[in-house]
Amino acid sequence: MKPLYKNQDDFYQEVRGAVQPLKLDFNERSDSRPLWLEEEAISTECLWRYPDKSGLQTQVSNFYGLNQEQLLLTNGGDEAIELLFKYACLQKRQLILPLPAFSQYLVGKNNWSSSIDLIEPLADMRIDLNTAVGCLSEGAILILTSPNNPTGELIPYDGLVEVCQQAKSKGAQVFLDEAYIEFACKAYDSSLELIQQFDNLVILRTLSKAFGLAGIRCGYLLGQAEIIKQFASLAMPFNLPAPTIEVAKKAFTESAKLEVSNYSKMIAQNRELVGELLFSSGLQLVDSSANFVFIQGCDSKLRLIKAACEKRNIVIKTNLSGLTVNDKAVSALRITIPFYLKPLLNALRLALKPELICFDMDGVLIDTSQSYDAAIKATVEKLSGNVVTQDDIERLRGQGGFNNDWVLAQELTNEQGTEVGLQQVTEVFQSFYQGSGDTKGYKSLEKPIISQQLLTELFIANSRTIKAAVVTGRPKDEAVEGVQMIGARNSLVISDDDVEQSKPSPEGILKALRYFSKENGWMLGDTPDDMAAANRAGAIAIGIGNDSLYKYGADLVLNDVNQLESLL
Structure with missing residues (x-):
């Protein structure tokens, strides 16, 4: 039969992947560079002066068909979240955060010592939206992430309308984090309609995920002019570096929009394939509309997924926080969906569908405690005159290198001060194991x-x-x-x-x-x-x-x- 590999090194290189790991832990666009992002050096002409983001402000506003007063550019989504906590603390507003939630919101809670109500998730790890809305009061802010991180749960349009209506009736506001909205495809534009309807809604978006620009740190807030003005008053005046502005302008073009749309559709298709494989293996998934899946179920299978990904040089998220109010242990993994799916699918099949x-x-298959182990003990006693125990046998086996019981028996005999050759040990061992004449060997006890x-x-x-x-x-x-x-x-x-x-x-x-x-x-x-x-x-x-x-x-x-x- 023709070998699959010329040698073991070829095999290792194939099954363990490239030297560089495939990062599927931070939900980045790690294996598909944006096609519209040209490989060119950033201009240094503007670096001597303070950055001017007005051109980008105009471009993004036109991109979404909004007035410039309805947009605030931020240093990634992280600054937008930081502004939320600053805004809430200065105005003494109560925050409502249904869990599970993006860890940065819990960091903000601690850093700002915020007054915040954490809402326990439902049994299947979807957010308890009804309870969260029920906690709203005058001046409160409800924080929602859709698709949610780390589960990928999408709040449907009708649900968002109802939430905004109820919040408005109570004099409350809604902060809607849509960092992953591009991967929800059909829901991409619908939530923007809510901005015109509700003056109590702020939407966060970013270039870090579907646009593949996590490294430039560019996010933005959308909403009606008055509420955006309040957030803008708390931001640093020059919060976006000039190189960030220059690259971000390339993202808000029609060619980029088309490429991101096609990329997101491919991720959605890949997400379905991964989900089918996981579901068919008896694992539990929250229906995801993001570029990742949240996996629960049998602890042993989760352990095997982690191990298989490590063997194939794939990094996944295994330590998830912010899942429950008391941060009780929840066995779960989160895996970013790559554009090139084969390496991940192969790793998951290694873990869940062995060939x-x-x-x-x-x-393992046979109980040899009364046969091979007994023959080891009898051999050592006959050759050395000393008795060894099962613990002695397990001690050597536990060291490794004693897979052969003849070699193990020889080492135990030598430890007793009797130097013997392997041939002699083998002959004595086999006489006990196989038996001789009318005497049955220990193998009959297996x-x-x-x-x-x-x-x-x-x-x-x-x-x-x-x-x-x-x-x-x-x-x-x-x-x-x-x-x-x-x-x-x-x-x-x-x-x-x-x-x-x-x-x-x-x-x-x-x-x-x-x-x-x-x-x-x-x-x-x-x-x-x-x-x-x-x-x-x-x-x-x-x-x-x-x-x-x-x-x-x-x-x-x-x-x-x-x-x-x-x-x-």
Whole structure:
């Protein structure tokens, strides 16, 4: 069979991606440079004088069909949020913030010691809009983000109309953060209609997300003239640098508008594909209209997603704050949707849809505590005259490098002060394990660990979606006997006789991947050598039985092999 890769280095480069990581943690436009942004040096002619943003002010106002008094340019969305807190504190206004929310609002709460009501989210992590509106009073400001960060939840147009109406009836205001609105596509223009209807509404937008200009720090506030005037009075006079103004002007052109629209549509399509894969794997998603997805569900699957992305050099958001009022722990991930989807999809499939699962045999598929371990103890006692314990065996196995039980028995014997060769150890070991004459060997005491149901699903039914292989440190004949004992049929068995280098070398796993022409694989084992082999092969490393395997690179540890079924 023709190998998929010329050598292991080629394999590592393919499965682990490029040297530069794919950043999918800050919702930036990290893998698709704006086509309308020409590669040219910023003019230095204007750097000696204070920046003049009037030209950009006119351009943005015309872009949206608004009067210039209805627009305030800000130093990114962050300055706009800072102005909100300054405005609320100076006017002693109560803030209402439904959670989950963008972390910057919680930073502002602490920095300004603001009077703010945090509203607990609904059970599915959507905002409790009804409760938030119910908390409004004279002079209060309701902070909404739509699409929301970190969930992507979109407040529909009718919902925004009702919120603005109720707020106005109570003498309250609405601060609407639309940093991700371009990705909602059809909702992009609708919220702007609300500006003409309501004088108690301020809308925040930015060039940091869909426009791909997070580095220039340019945002803006939209609203009726009187409320924008109040925010503008609190801003620094020269809050946008000249280079920012120069680049931002390029964003507010028809060519940029068309490109951003097409880019956003592609992200929306990719978001649906990612969502389908996650949902089909039993994970929970808030329906997202942003350039990211918020994922909850089985902690083990979330851990595997994190591990797979790390192996493929993809950075995702794993530490989310501001999800609940008391900041109680919520198991969740947020992943930015890239323009070029293949690397992310491959990583998610590695985590959730393995093409091949490799199993170590001893301690994973078969209980060998009364066979191999007993043979180790008997061998050491016969050769040294001293008794060793199960703890002694586990101590060496835990160090790594003792995947071969003959080598392990030799080391334990040497520790007792008796120097012996590997050949002698092997002969004594085999006499106990295989038996001789009428004496049954310890191998007769072996029992399957894997359940009949899981065995049938992976080794007998010959699944078209998931292939299975045994990658063991046993010699070939004993590996075949083990497979026959548990009842596996027509299984791929890669024994220690089939490789040039034993585990922790990844050779056995790579051979199995090549045999089935697969790229995404898992390895289940109970020793540090198994974990090392898995990681070196770019596979998911699943430890069995001992949490200490996390120290040796396990991506997930299960109590026993039968828990695997809950992950498939």
